[in-house]
Amino acid sequence: MSSDYGKVETDVELKASAAKFHEFFTRRPHHLSNISSDKIKDCNLHEGEWGTVGSIVHWNYVHDGKSKVAKELFEAIDDEKNSITLKVVEGDLLEHYKSFKITIQASPKGEGCTVHWTFEYEKVHGDVEDPHTLLQLAVDLSKDICSHLST
Structure with a gap:
């Protein structure tokens, strides 16, 4: 049924440059636990190398006050367009969603x-x-x- 498919999106205005934001999220997401420790408990490389397509990253995060986990596959990285596509391959989200894809683009x-x-x-x-x-x-x-990149 078509009602089971969905898409939500939003824009965030930041003072950091698009390239710096993209570089951080692509190659240094494991630093998120240092700057957002209330939201991200841990981010580890499970397979591959940071910043490469095909890599799998394991997240421990807090959502709606509960500890959650997710494994995400880097499906696409476009350094020119500052965009990343991640596919959730394991974790709590898949209890509610058959598939879950995240696209992040910094312009x-x-x-x-x-x-x-x-x-x-x-x-x-x-x-x-x-x-x-x-x-x-x-x-x-x-x-x-953004706050981290601005310091």
Whole structure:
């Protein structure tokens, strides 16, 4: 049923440059636990190398006040467009979604950038809520990264 497929997206305006934000999220996401310790407990490389397509990253994070885990596959990295596509391959999200894909694109805007987050997913059943609180977590993380990059 088409109602089981969904897409939510948002933009975050940041003072950091698009290239710096992209570089951080692509090659140094394991530093997130240092700058967003209330949201990200741990991020480890499970397979491959940081910043390469095909790599798998394991996250321990806090969402809606609960500890969660996720394994994400870097499906695409475009350094020219400052975009990354991640596919969730294991973890808590897959209890509610048959598939979950995250696209993060940072576009230059003035002295800073606009980061566009897109979540595309298929729910396991129609009663599953759209991941708006998870999108808010992404917004909050983006702001934390920006604060870190600005120091």
